[in-house]
Amino acid sequence: MDRCDGAWQGTGASPVYHGGDLAQARRRFPAAPEPWIDLSTGINPRPYRLPPLAAEAWTRLPEAAAVAELEAIAADTFGVADPGRVAATPGTQAAIQMLPHLLPGPRVAILGFTYQEHARVWREAGRSVTVVETMAELGRFDLGLVVNPNNPDGRLVPAADLAAAARAMAAAGRTLIVDEAFVEVMDPDDGVASQLPAAGAIVLRSFGKTWGLAGVRLGFVVGAPDFAAAMRRAFGPWAVSGPAIAAGRAALADHRWLAATRTRLRRDAARLDALLVAAGCRIRGGTPLFRFVEHDAATALVDRLGAAGIHVRRFPHDDRVLRFGLPGTVAAWRRLASALRPPSLDHASPDRTADDATSTDPASCEPVSATLPRAPDDRSHTALRARRTIVQQHSPGTSSPLRRHDGN
Numbered sequence: 055m056d057r058c059d060g061a062w063q064g065t066g067a068s069p070v071y072h073g074g075d076l077a078q079a080r081r082r083f084p085a086a087p088e089p090w091i092d093l094s095t096g097i098n099p100r101p102y103r104l105p106p107l108a109a110e111a112w113t114r115l116p117e118a119a120a121v122a123e124l125e126a127i128a129a130d131t132f133g134v135a136d137p138g139r140v141a142a143t144p145g146t147q148a149a150i151q152m153l154p155h156l157l158p159g160p161r162v163a164i165l166g167f168t169y170q171e172h173a174r175v176w177r178e179a180g181r182s183v184t185v186v187e188t189m190a191e192l193g194r195f196d197l198g199l200v201v202n203p204n205n206p207d208g209r210l211v212p213a214a215d216l217a218a219a220a221r222a223m224a225a226a227g228r229t230l231i232v233d234e235a236f237v238e239v240m241d242p243d244d245g246v247a248s249q250l251p252a253a254g255a256i257v258l259r260s261f262g263k264t265w266g267l268a269g270v271r272l273g274f275v276v277g278a279p280d281f282a283a284a285m286r287r288a289f290g291p292w293a294v295s296g297p298a299i300a301a302g303r304a305a306l307a308d309h310r311w312l313a314a315t316r317t318r319l320r321r322d323a324a325r326l327d328a329l330l331v332a333a334g335c336r337i338r339g340g341t342p343l344f345r346f347v348e349h350d351a352a353t354a355l356v357d358r359l360g361a362a363g364i365h366v367r368r369f370p371h372d373d374r375v376l377r378f379g380l381p382g383t384v385a386a387w388r389r390l391a392s393a394l395r396p397p398s399l400d401h402a403s404p405d406r407t408a409d410d411a412t413s414t415d416p417a418s419c420e421p422v423s424a425t426l427p428r429a430p431d432d433r434s435h436t437a438l439r440a441r442r443t444i445v446q447q448h449s450p451g452t453s454s455p456l457r458r459h460d461g462n
């Protein structure tokens with residue numbers, strides 16, 4: 055079987071390899087059972103349940119007033135007092151691609167290693183991109199970029215440190231960009247959007263990940279009012295679709311769902327950790343939406359999972375590390391537990407049918423089986439916090455085994 059390098063590729067839209075490409079997984083493991091279980095992304099597998107959308111969401115051009123209402127709801131959810139500072143975009147990725155068109159400055163620093171699209175878009179715009187290891191280094195460039203919590207390792211820079219860096223950079227006429235695509239699943243005070251200086255700082259928020267509705271393509275940019283206005287203008291009219299506006303308005307206003315989801319994701323992430331550790335993985339970090347692990351025989355593990363129709367994220371620069379998203383159904387947890395079990399023990403568990411994996415009943419995702427290691431609910435949050443702290447010790451500022459790579 056091929057090793058990771060060269061085996062997993064980007065697409066015509068971007069040379070960067072991303073998770074979520076089941077077509078590649080199917081080509082590589084043609085005999086795997088269907089349907090595939092896609093654990094290669096950090097998208098919530100139990101999405102917000104949308105109410106039926108009005109026919110006008112599909113048939114009419116989205117009105118500016120509806121976008122403004124969506125932005126006001128988003129501002130409230132993000133703790134941003136002035137809704138004029140929030141601009142809705144057709145996904146965070148689209149906003150990332152727009153940033154070089156709106157922000158001057160020849161020298162860009164990115165706190166690595168991280169989501170690789172950032173480096174790609176700035177380099178393709180002709181800027182000099184340096185991947186740095188510490189916040190202190192970042193502050194010396196025209197533009198600094200931090201993904202927080204980081205994808206894929208969950209590194210978390212405290213919001214107070216980010217706010218202080220943003221103020222210092224703004225005072226020097228520089229800009230700090232914080233990509234908070236995964237922050238909603240963290241503690242509410244981990245987000246920095248509510249603490250930014252009036253200018254010189256920009257925050258990106260994703261709708262797809264936490265609310266599990268990545269196909270909707272909705273994201274937000276938080277910045278100074280004139281920057282938010284420039285972002286709206288750069289995208290032009292009707293950039294955010296009617297269904298995206300309706301979905302965002304319903305989901306973002308449901309704060310109870312978000313609170314319950316945070317709790318559930320932490321519990322599920324702790325359970326996933328237990329399965330992964332039992333399979334010989336060392337947990338390197340992550341967030342409640344994904345776990346980043348190291349395994350001495352990661353390639354063999356990926357092959358075993360692939361043969362079982364389970365897709366996980368590999369990293370072209372290092373074939374010992376993997377990222378696992380959360381299973382979303384009882385059947386998916388069972389299939390994962392069975393595939394992770396060393397082959398010598400596999401006869402202990404009956405095979406599951408492919409149909410099991412299609413269960414979508416959220417109630418069926420409650421604790422499932424005595425065969426799954428379980429983390430007590432009241433300790434899972436503490437466990438995740440503790441691991442996150444360990445990741446923080448790696449960086450910024452100290453040596454990280456991944457520091458020389460900026461790939462994701």
Ligand SMILES: Cc1ncc(COP(=O)(O)O)c(C=O)c1O
Pocket residue numbers: 145146147148169201205233235259260261262263268272273
């Ligand atoms: C750190 C980070 N930022 C932004 C994005 C893009 O998210 P969206 O789906 O909102 O475009 C991703 C997608 O994986 C990501 O990992």
